[in-house]
Amino acid sequence: MARGIGWFDAFREVAPEWVVVVLGLVTQLGDVWFLSALVGALYVFETGNRDGIAAIAGLLLAGLSLITGLKHLFALPRPERVLVEVGALPEALHPLYEATATATGYGFPSGHALMSTIVYLSLAEYSGVSTRRRRYLGAAGLVTAVCLSRVGLGVHYLVDVVAGVGVGVTFLLLAWGLLNRYPTHRGTLGFSLAVVVGAAALVPSGMDADALLLFGASLGALAGWQLAALARALDAGRGPIREDRPLTARVAVIAVALVSLVALIGLFWPTVILAGSGALGLVVAAVVAASERYRSGQASGI
Structure with a gap:
């Protein structure tokens, strides 16, 4: 061409x-x-x-x-x-x-x-x-x-x-x-779009290493953001979780994302890139959640 x-x-x-x-x-x-x-x-x-x-x-x-x-x-x-x-x-x-x-x-x-x-x-x-x-x-x-x-x-x-x-x-x-x-x-x-597009990119890329790592990072970012949002909601007095549908939905998203990342590590450990995708996702989740908690503390003067 x-x-x-x-x-x-x-x-x-x-x-x-x-x-x-x-x-x-x-x-x-x-x-x-x-x-x-x-x-x-x-x-x-x-x-x-x-x-x-x-x-x-x-x-x-x-x-x-x-x-x-x-x-x-x-x-x-x-x-x-x-x-x-x-x-x-x-x-x-x-x-x-x-x-x-x-x-x-x-x-x-x-x-x-x-x-x-x-x-x-x-x-x-x-x-x-x-x-x-x-x-x-x-x-x-x-x-x-x-x-x-x-x-x-x-x-x-x-x-x-x-x-x-x-x-x-x-x-x-x-x-x-x-x-x-x-x-x-x-x-x-925004983070949900990243997960959807990341999953879709796995097909044409043939499970390319970059696509796998991006998918893991996207899952982790979504989980970390939901963790921080859940913590903010609980700090504001919302809950209990089982009686609040939005909070229940956040917990479900967090659970699915984190379980998926842990599964990538545990089930595919001999395949370094798949395990690495899960590990990267967990690191991103921790960074996103920690950054949000830090900013929330700064904003509230803690």
Whole structure:
């Protein structure tokens, strides 16, 4: 399948060698580590919009599972080209080049384009910084910069990033329709979407290691969020649990998620990746629940 439009060679002829470093740094704005650190920091330190940030964390996990499934479904290669040969750069820049300006695996659609679309547009939608118009303009600028960096580095065709943005926007419109219909349950719905998309991604990926780990992390995040919500409700004087249907439902979700994670470890221990998925989920559950309890204590002055 031809996905290029033939302009890259002309760009490579005129681009100075240093531009690969600039593009390599810009592309990190859409990398998993940066987006995860950004959302994680907001989740830990933001106290005024718990559900909104939790929803974004859930959408981040769902997006990672979505791109994993789509890449395996289409299984299209990346371009066989580089903007600058590594040998043309000073030796001191070689590690930076390898870390920021190269990529492996399938190329369609672009994961950086999809994930930056999901995270930055969700922050524009749910954060309270500045005005709505400025938030969206900033998000659009960041997504555009990430997409151009991926094409400019030669690790994606233009159609890859366009498809990534298109899938990201479509996913967000569907997800936001659900989240905005039940604004007091955005965190629960966000993490639930992550579990559903994570489970669906296991099929086209053929139980790929990344898909399994993401599914475990999504289950753990949902369980941890429910644990924290249950604790807050009990602190507020609700209960007993057996007489409160919403609390009973939370306990059921927690039990199913934690039992599933423990089962992954106990039943599949010889298979490291399956056991690892369960272990990762339990760690994520503990981190999410502990973070929520810490923030609740800070908010109440404890």
